[in-house]
Amino acid sequence: MSRPVAALPASDLGRAVDRSARVSQVLDLGAGSWELTLECPEIATRARPGEFLQVQVDPAPVPLLRRPFSVCRADPAAGTLGIYFGVTGIGTARLAGLTVGDEVRVLGPLGRGYSLPPGPARALCVAGGLGAAPFPFLARALSAAGATVHWLNGAATAGRLYPVERLGAPVDVTVVTQDGSRGVRGVVTDVLPDLLTAADRVYACGPNPMLAAVAALCASAPTPVALEVSLEAPMGCGFGTCLGCALPVGGPEALALCCRQGPVLAAEAVDWPALLALPPAHVA
Amino acid sequence: MSRPVAALPASDLGRAVDRSARVSQVLDLGAGSWELTLECPEIATRARPGEFLQVQVDPAPVPLLRRPFSVCRADPAAGTLGIYFGVTGIGTARLAGLTVGDEVRVLGPLGRGYSLPPGPARALCVAGGLGAAPFPFLARALSAAGATVHWLNGAATAGRLYPVERLGAPVDVTVVTQDGSRGVRGVVTDVLPDLLTAADRVYACGPNPMLAAVAALCASAPTPVALEVSLEAPMGCGFGTCLGCALPVGGPEALALCCRQGPVLAAEAVDWPALLALPPAHVA
């Protein structure tokens, strides 16, 4: 393996397989967000929360590269995987246009996911908009592992909230919207301090500025709480050979590969100022 | 207009329009051939037999160029156009994968079509394989104009014959297949000499070697018969600005534009040896 510049552990690629998966459900969740169910028993069995998939959205070479999506649901019994995504460009538009019976190639599971607490714990999931994607899977796994789960679900507006009712896991939910169209009016960090007092570990996914703010709060809490964040980077491959997905994790020269050492990183490993200085992944 | 090197008349582009057309029927005719019905009232009203359409098969730029197809049927009353095509590459594969309700952009009618006889006449249509495409439209127009129509329908094997029963026009049909699986075993030029004696004018479409052989027979018949052929050339635009679709029509320097001066040309205008020396259009 390429010597990672940052001394962070790397994912086990030996678990990944590349399969043609049949689309078994296409769900329009409104406001440009979708949930897609894919028949892919092998990956459904292997995936762990926070890991991701590389989806080839079209047999034609436009778009050329696969698109990374967090595993949103993995049902080994049904042999299915779910992804939750927003339409932001040509690749996600193609995905939203798929119909039941279409086939897409899916490579996974990839990356390092969230770490589950060894024993009973009080987990807090903080989701910003589409950043909710990894949490249905994570929340079920946490519950199954005996943890209590509180989901802080934030979005700009009600239509952009992940429909937590689809979860099927016993979670407490706090809803926050910027326009107040559902739940508390505000942003997740407005209510986070209160929730932190009842949490042993925090899992977050969302826009970088939100993650940085969450990290600051977790670190400065009266009792600092361990935080893991899922990050995004433009990806060439998803499996560590293009070296395209570098993320700043230390001083100026310390970079980690999002696809192998991430996408989930401990908050303290991240170089937040450098991360915030990057252009958003969706323009690269 | 660009001065055509060959002094042949050019099509009237003022009749062409570019429209988004809804697919209203997708018919799998077997052996890789398809018929597609498109809702496009304006073009259906304007088109004449032998003219063609430039179809944009995908909103993504692969394939980049539009694909030319003869108007196979035009029903002004229903506002529909039909094209009959074989899957030979990425563009036609995409077309065959369309479903009812999809939209494609269609530019047409383009080119110069077949000339209809001024009065009653005995017309002979000679089709080789997919070269049958312009003849359903032409045969109906000929019948409507009071001509009798004989259709000599040839193909490699029965499955590749255009299903003449779909015509809905009173035509006599002679079927020829190379493997003898239907009709006469042989090629169209085996039976052509007999049919020529009862024809005032011949219309042909098919592979270049077949057209050349038909041209030779028409010219050398006891009473030479007027022949019009529909030719193919790789096309950049379809409307005369790329100068890509040159066809040899005279000495070494005489070239006509397939898209403006063709695709239908009088057989005597064509430089047959030069045409036969070209690589087939489908490799360009």
Next chain:
Amino acid sequence: MTAAAPATLDPRVDLGRGLVLPNPVGVASGTFGYGFELEQLVDIQRLGAIFSKGTTPRSRPGNRPPRVAETTAGMLNAIGLQNPGVEAVASEYAPRWAGWRVPVVVNVAAEDIPGYVAVVRRLAGVPGVAGVELNISCPNIAHGLDFGQDPQAAARCVEAVRRATPAPLIVKLSPNVTDIGAVAAAVAAAGADAVSVVNTYLGLKVSLALRRPVLPGAGTGGLSGPAIKPLALAAVRRVRQAVSIPVVGVGGIQTAADALEFFVVGADAVQVGTATFRNPAAALEVLDGCLAYAAAQGLRRWTDLRATARPADAPGPTVGPGA
């Protein structure tokens, strides 16, 4: 950058020596004929400019077929400069253009400097000819390369042409060079009023069935279309750094966003080429999209879009491509 105060866009672009385009979206040479075909299909009078098919001293029949071949997101052409010759253009076409609102710039090609000079002389002062665009991507018999592949040869050609005509002179650069900036600087010094960047890239398509190139002769053709857009953007940026005369960006533009990207890297105007083949109204749609964007963003000039100096956003080394 959202428009707070109302601002009025001046859509015009001054390419120098009196050639002021009504808007920055023209159509590229060789993709729009001499304007007459598309006149019947779309409202060409709204275009910023029509750059004509390459015009030579005498009429040319062009290459033998096949002349075009599709590639992934691109196309190759080897038309061979089929054109009716400058005399027909000056005497038959220009009088019709003289009544048009859209400026027509005649693209000029020749085999040697006297040929270039002869064409621009014949066009000098002809009503309807708004300017000339010198296609120097033509084989330079004396050097074995195209004029456009050698800064000195390009400069000599442009100097001679400059002396021969008072017309606005745009020089169209070949991208098939080690440093397009050097060629741009040479032709600017030699008197070009503006440069067009870029002509097509040398490409080849193979027929596996025939086991030979698809196009005749050497088998090479010029690659155009969306495939080359990132290359053309890099070329425009390099040229923008090398010269201060106006730059007309061309290469793979399909949408208004594509055109606006060329403005960001320093183009003053753009040409839409191959996209017209996919969509005869492409250039007009690009124009409308640019105008809508300008209105929404409160642009006053297209140059408002130019990239400002890049902030030193994060430390760390940066080396070249392919690394």
Next chain:
Amino acid sequence: MTAAAPATLDPRVDLGRGLVLPNPVGVASGTFGYGFELEQLVDIQRLGAIFSKGTTPRSRPGNRPPRVAETTAGMLNAIGLQNPGVEAVASEYAPRWAGWRVPVVVNVAAEDIPGYVAVVRRLAGVPGVAGVELNISCPNIAHGLDFGQDPQAAARCVEAVRRATPAPLIVKLSPNVTDIGAVAAAVAAAGADAVSVVNTYLGLKVSLALRRPVLPGAGTGGLSGPAIKPLALAAVRRVRQAVSIPVVGVGGIQTAADALEFFVVGADAVQVGTATFRNPAAALEVLDGCLAYAAAQGLRRWTDLRATARPADAPGPTVGPGA
């Protein structure tokens, strides 16, 4: 050309100086790491060769992000030669390669000639290193251009490296030049055993939202993928005419048909690069497709596919592209 008599294909390719690839389908530098990642995903031992990530005298952290950006049918990269340095490669990686069936060729980059020499010296005689591929598309501080953009600079670099190592030496050419044939001829004369054609094309992507290039620094990156295939084919054909040493074709290969097209224009072997990102098994599928084609067509050597001289199929003039 259909196989009447049974013929047996010799799939091997001799790149010179003892480097015999078991088959002609390798994987391109920078797209396959040092072979270890993909080892877990696909059967890499069946490959013709692995060309490693560019390796420099000392470890390099690479460029700051973002480093990759998608374009139409292509991608740009500006990785900045992130690599662990030659010492780690020679002492940690090579011993593992020594047990592999697939030959591993180390791609070498440096900022100056002493740097190139230092890397190849360290690799000389190291078991597991089947050869070196010299990436001369690196900035040549002395000339302001890349070594690979100047035939003389390229030759000087290759001569120095040639003296420093007995290893099979493949020189990887930059396509960003006026005449790649001249560079190829210069490096062949300077002692290259083979050439790889081509490295990436200089491209740029713009973010309209940010009004600046997407990639950091100058904003340029190397373009790869299907978009460049016609350019790479033209480059391979030109190099094939200029030199008689083996040519490794690379650029946009996705399928077996693509690879076979490179053999038609004169490549002896090929590398699959960006296609691996879309499909980790791409190179193996290309290989299997080539073998199936060879069997169906009764090929005995891959060079059987080379284009024979083009018949003068029809009269008529032929000029260059973009016309």
